[in-house]
Amino acid sequence: MKPNLLWSVVGYTAVIGASLLTRHAAREAYRKTAGAAPPENPGRRDTRWREALLWGTASGALVGVARVVGQRLGDEARRRQERQRSRRVLKRLKD
Template identity: 75%
Template sequence: MKRHMLWSVVGYTAVIGASLLTRRSAREAYRRTTGDTPPENPARRDTRWRDALVWGMASGALVGVARVVGSRLGEEAKRRGERSRPRRALRHLKD
C-alpha cells in the first residue's frame, strides 16, 4: 500500500467517524431538548411535520459540518504525513 493511499484511508475514516459521532450527539441533544426521541422515519404518517422538518434540518446541517471538519482534518493529517519522513512502521511501504 502506498503512503498516499494510507493517508486517504485515514482521511476517509476521519470523515466517517466525525459523521457518526455527530449523528449520535444530535440524537441525544434532540432527546434532551424535546424530551422525545427523534423521528426514526420522518415520512411516517404519525410523525408531525414540525418534528420531521426540525430533525431533518438539524441533523443534516450538523452532519454536513462534521463532514467538512473531518475532511479538513484528514487532509491536514495527509499533508503532515507526506512532509515528515517515514516512521519505522511505515518504512515497509513503497512510494
C-alpha cells in the same frame, strides 16, 4: 500500501467516525431539548411536519459540518506527514 491510498483510508475513516459521533450527539441533544426521541422515519404519517423538518435540517447540517471537519483534519494530517517526509529527505541529501 501506497501513501495516497493509506491517507485516503485514514481520511474516510475520520469522516465516517465524525459523522457517527455527530449523529449520536444530535440524537441525544434532540432527546434532551424536545423531551422525546427524534423521528426514526420522518416520512411516517404519525410524524408531524415540524418534527420531521426540524430533525432533518438539524441532523443534516451537523453531519455535514462533521464531514467537512473530518476531511480537513485528515488532509492536514496528510500534509503534515508529507512535509516531515520531505524534510527528512532534504536532511539526508545535505548530510
